[in-house]
Amino acid sequence: MAIDFSKDVEHVAKLARLELTTEEKEKMAGQLSDILDTARRIQELNTDAVEPTSHVIEFPATMRDDLVGESLTLNRVLQNAPMREKDFFRVPGIAKNGNDEQ
Amino acid sequence: MEYEVVIGLEIHLELQTQSKLFCSCSTSFGKEPNTNCCPVCLGLPGSLPVFNRKAIELAVTAALALSSEVQLSSRFDRKNYHYPDLPKAYQVSQYEKPVALGGCLKLEIDNEPKLVNLERVHLEEEAGKLIHSGVSILGSDYSLVDYNRAGIPLLEIVTKPDLCSGREARLFLEELRMMLLYSGASDCKMEEGSLRCDANISLRPRGSEVLGTKAEVKNMNSFRAVEMALNYEAERQRQILVSGGSIIQQTCHWDEEEKITIPLRSKEGSSDYRYFPEPDLLPLLLEEKEIRKLKAGLPESPAERRLRLREEYGLGKREVSLFTANRSLGDYFEKVGLKYKDYGNLARWIQGDYLYQLRETGKSEDALEPDKFVELLVLLDNGDINRSVAKELLAEMMISGESPSRLVSEKGLKQISGQDQLLPLVEKVIAENPDAVNNYLSGKEKALKFLMGKVMAQSGGRADPGEVNKLLKNKIVE
Numbered sequence A: 001m002a003i004d005f006s007k008d009v010e011h012v013a014k015l016a017r018l019e020l021t022t023e024e025k026e027k028m029a030g031q032l033s034d035i036l037d038t039a040r041r042i043q044e045l046n047t048d049a050v051e052p053t054s055h056v057i058e059f060p061a062t063m064r065d066d067l068v069g070e071s072l073t074l075n076r077v078l079q080n081a082p083m084r085e086k087d088f089f090r091v092p093g094i095a096k097n098g099n100d101e102q
Numbered sequence B: 001m002e003y004e005v006v007i008g009l010e011i012h013l014e015l016q017t018q019s020k021l022f023c024s025c026s027t028s029f030g031k032e033p034n035t036n037c038c039p040v041c042l043g044l045p046g047s048l049p050v051f052n053r054k055a056i057e058l059a060v061t062a063a064l065a066l067s068s069e070v071q072l073s074s075r076f077d078r079k080n081y082h083y084p085d086l087p088k089a090y091q092v093s094q095y096e097k098p099v100a101l102g103g104c105l106k107l108e109i110d111n112e113p114k115l116v117n118l119e120r121v122h123l124e125e126e127a128g129k130l131i132h133s134g135v136s137i138l139g140s141d142y143s144l145v146d147y148n149r150a151g152i153p154l155l156e157i158v159t160k161p162d163l164c165s166g167r168e169a170r171l172f173l174e175e176l177r178m179m180l181l182y183s184g185a186s187d188c189k190m191e192e193g194s195l196r197c198d199a200n201i202s203l204r205p206r207g208s209e210v211l212g213t214k215a216e217v218k219n220m221n222s223f224r225a226v227e228m229a230l231n232y233e234a235e236r237q238r239q240i241l242v243s244g245g246s247i248i249q250q251t252c253h254w255d256e257e258e259k260i261t262i263p264l265r266s267k268e269g270s271s272d273y274r275y276f277p278e279p280d281l282l283p284l285l286l287e288e289k290e291i292r293k294l295k296a297g298l299p300e301s302p303a304e305r306r307l308r309l310r311e312e313y314g315l316g317k318r319e320v321s322l323f324t325a326n327r328s329l330g331d332y333f334e335k336v337g338l339k340y341k342d343y344g345n346l347a348r349w350i351q352g353d354y355l356y357q358l359r360e361t362g363k364s365e366d367a368l369e370p371d372k373f374v375e376l377l378v379l380l381d382n383g384d385i386n387r388s389v390a391k392e393l394l395a396e397m398m399i400s401g402e403s404p405s406r407l408v409s410e411k412g413l414k415q416i417s418g419q420d421q422l423l424p425l426v427e428k429v430i431a432e433n434p435d436a437v438n439n440y441l442s443g444k445e446k447a448l449k450f451l452m453g454k455v456m457a458q459s460g461g462r463a464d465p466g467e468v469n470k471l472l473k474n475k476i477v478e
Helices: A006-015 A022-043 A074-078 B053-065 B166-183 B223-242 B288-296 B302-313 B317-325 B327-337 B343-361 B370-381 B387-400 B404-411 B419-432 B434-441 B445-458 B465-477
Strands: A088-092 B003-014 B077-080 B090-093 B104-109 B112-125 B129-132 B142-146 B153-159 B195-205 B215-220 B250-255 B260-266
Touching: A006 A022, B003 B166, B003 B223, B053 B112, B053 B153, B053 B166, B053 B288, B090 B112, B104 B166, B166 B195, B166 B223, B166 B302, B195 B223, B215 B223, B215 B260, B223 B250, B223 B260, B302 B317, B302 B327, B317 B327, B317 B343, B327 B343, B327 B370, B343 B370, B343 B387, B370 B387, B370 B404, B387 B404, B419 B434, B419 B445, B419 B465, B434 B445, B434 B465, B445 B465
Parallel strands: B215 B250
Antiparallel strands: A088 B142, B003 B153, B003 B195, B077 B090, B104 B112, B112 B153, B129 B142, B195 B215, B250 B260
């Protein structure tokens, strides 16, 4: 493909907080290009008679009753916390070093 | 050039369920941090969400109450962004196919009807709660996260840009809150964060059809804050435009201390959220009969109640508004009204002395047995007790719950009336206060009040004031 996807890869990597090497970027730009080619081929199909769907099974979502069940213990909850302070997850400052707020 | 303000609101509302939207963790407020958490709401790999039926029903109920068109088929999407209150780095929300579209809310502002249209109503999951190390998010070195709130069902209501001042926004929110509270979808407690509001605000030359560049205002923690923040932001934008500048699209943070809006960052395009259909959830399909059932079960709306209070009881604007805003007080009025038909008098007592006593004692609106209230008013209407005794009795009944008739006989509070009983008191007071008598005779009306007070005191507060007044006048002139 003639289109260069390296800018898109950089953009998506930034949004996903991923650091990629130059080789990785090149590799993924190529892969992204292949994926989009495949999507383009699918778009050539005539889907006039097909209902759009986001799921392969035609089935209504299952529901559960509004009942309270067991939660995890505090230690289990915080077991994988990169940083813990008292009973909280501790995270780096959000709106200081140019980090975006959502 | 004259500018007009254009405001649209995004309201977030926690639905009143026992368990979370996608897992069975409790939604109760104020629990120890991170104790209402499980693999689903912590976003641990391999966990799968399952819909809470009640959350869906409440979302539909709220949408119906707002005349929004409930969709038979809707879908959940992942909204991807990195923020520490979101353990999965995406929020399960509804983007392309929300649960309800359109809708409106009718208001009355300065006796003029005002229609505020809605864009959409959608369901999503609540995020966790952040506690910042500094005074605010700005400049804090670190933050602490409590995920108890993460995954509570959250309804987002988006209005069209139909509001044109901070005051209108506040009035809209007050009515919306009442509407949702009545529908039973949420407890709408702003102080607990179960109702929150962000606003989009822009200015445009009056009469123009094109929207100006908007700013998004966040962190408004009360309806009053919404009004102040939007008025502040409108003025800020106006000054920029008047001086020839242009508005930058950005998010602002309302600073409650300083009463100013502070810009946070330039707004990204929505495509950066990289929405895509949530693969872990099947489409939400609703049946028409289900929706019809929920619609039939909708309780009376505030507007319906206002109309009924006006027509059924002939109440004035003030009372109607009080008995709608304070729903349980209104319910109490109606309960007593089943047995006491002078509704005007009843309404005056309830919004006056009764409400005062409720505030004094901190009791709930139905603290006094309706029958006892009726008994008290009947004693007063029949002239068995006077007004000030009735007020005293009410205060006492609030505490002891005692029957007013019993209190009257126990304490000897029965009204003193009739010449035989009152005349001796009146004559005594006249004889003891010649100065006041002379003052009255020389035209000072106040002197009569003084003498009245003396007679009432002599009677232990039990004399019939009307009769005392008449007797005093007659006796002095004699």
